[in-house]
Amino acid sequence: MILTVTLNTALDITWGVDSLRPRTSHRVDTAYERAGGKGVNVARVLTALGHRPVATGLVGGPTGRLIREELRAAGVRQAFLDVAGDSRRTLAVVARDDGDATVFNGRGPYVGPAEWELFCRHYDLLLAADVRVAVLSGSLPPGLPADAYGRLIRTAAAAGVATVLDTSGPALVTALEAGPDVIKPNADELTAATGCDDLPAAAAALRALGARTVVASAGADGLHAITPEGTWRAAPPERLSGNPTGAGDACVAAIAAGLAAGAGWPDILRQAVALSAAAVPCPVAGDIDTAVHQRFLREATVEERVEETHAADAV
């Protein structure tokens, strides 16, 4: 079983307006909301693929109730822990005139030390329920220690559970020394974490800090993966236009599913490229275009980079 952990779950709201004009009033003519947060999106993709993941993490307050209700309606298995604060909301205001989205992200509720301790015990119990891979995704809500992900990675390792970490900034850098099995930074996150804008070099640097495998995503250019078994580039056959926000979560879902099935890296990366691309035509994160998925599975390219593997091992 795959367990997804979302410590800062969200209610993702999308509002449609004619045109966004700062400092004026707008009439919202379409409104749409669903449970979100990166780990929740991963659980949604895995559920759509026929896996039966369990989504855990922290939810709270009236917004937390809506998150739970929406996930129940969507058929995603859940085992969240309640906290006292209200879960955050995110809002994407989509303007019909240019199709562009302006996004507002709430910070999330304050989570106290007692709530965090309770979650760690809850997580430990969940890991014992036949979990093979734990996916740790997204930002940390206010109040959590900077090494929160490090602790979850160590607990998982002690239980023999592989971890896939998808976060950024201090939460990512601090967690590396705990030795996550896979991290999946995108180009911006790599640059922010390392100060280096050469993707393979920045990926190698994060691997040197403790990540066993780094799957770096370069958007429509595909993936660059440095693993203990070798270095690969995986690329889609073409660029798709659409909404890239769910592509990273779909990529993580593919990696988690591959690890849980014991697949090799070339197969995992092919799935990851195809599933990332299949998210792009869908307007909301967590959805997948099945036809794109199948076509890109056939047409994606995966090639080993022997010299880079040696260079990475020498870091």
Place this chain on the structure above:
Amino acid sequence: MILTVTLNTALDITWGVDSLRPRTSHRVDTAYERAGGKGVNVARVLTALGHRPVATGLVGGPTGRLIREELRAAGVRQAFLDVAGDSRRTLAVVARDDGDATVFNGRGPYVGPAEWELFCRHYDLLLAADVRVAVLSGSLPPGLPADAYGRLIRTAAAAGVATVLDTSGPALVTALEAGPDVIKPNADELTAATGCDDLPAAAAALRALGARTVVASAGADGLHAITPEGTWRAAPPERLSGNPTGAGDACVAAIAAGLAAGAGWPDILRQAVALSAAAVPCPVAGDIDTAVHQRFLREATVEERVEETHAADAV
């Protein structure tokens, strides 16, 4: 007792950001929410003044639950009817760099004919509970008939209850033939309803269509009132800077309180000017600055316009 009716209640959310940049992502660093809709704001002002109004109207769904909870915590008496749809939200994004707000207004839930009939009976029962003035405020949610306010005005008149109507567009124009005791359009609403941008002439035109009294608000320039007893101009002693969004609701609260107490128009208009001004220094609608209120009560000017009264009577 004063009854306020809000058919399209809202949860008013305020989010603070550093700067609003369309087509980018923003971190929300302050969040604030309270029950709203014009009638709810009127009830809040009346409650703050020591009246014990009852707020009625339609609420529904999870957002409706939050509206009820917030009003309960604020000590506002309420007798809302539940509908199946989810109450709307409004969002003001306030940018710290320029202090300006960009506002998004939800349309509100669809309200079906059976729900509307049920509300009309509920309202009829409430009117019998010693109500002297009914305040009818704000937009109509989708699904309600265009003459919804007309029906509520006729029911009130039959029960011997005075009505103050504060709405705009078709909902205002359609309701006039039912003969509301007072309407309170602002300059923009007058122009939209009549096509005429001369405030006294537009106010006289709406009176000719059925409103017994028109109290037209000209923002910081004060009020122009055409009543069966005469025509008055009332003006504040100075302009205040701040947030004008709650001023109209405070004005309506003063009119309703004056009518309920049997006050004369000069006294009502003095209160209306002072209370409108007292709303401006407050960041959220429904709040009042007591010191401004007391000072403006002493310093506001109210003068009768004898010639305009004759002209209005000749319309």
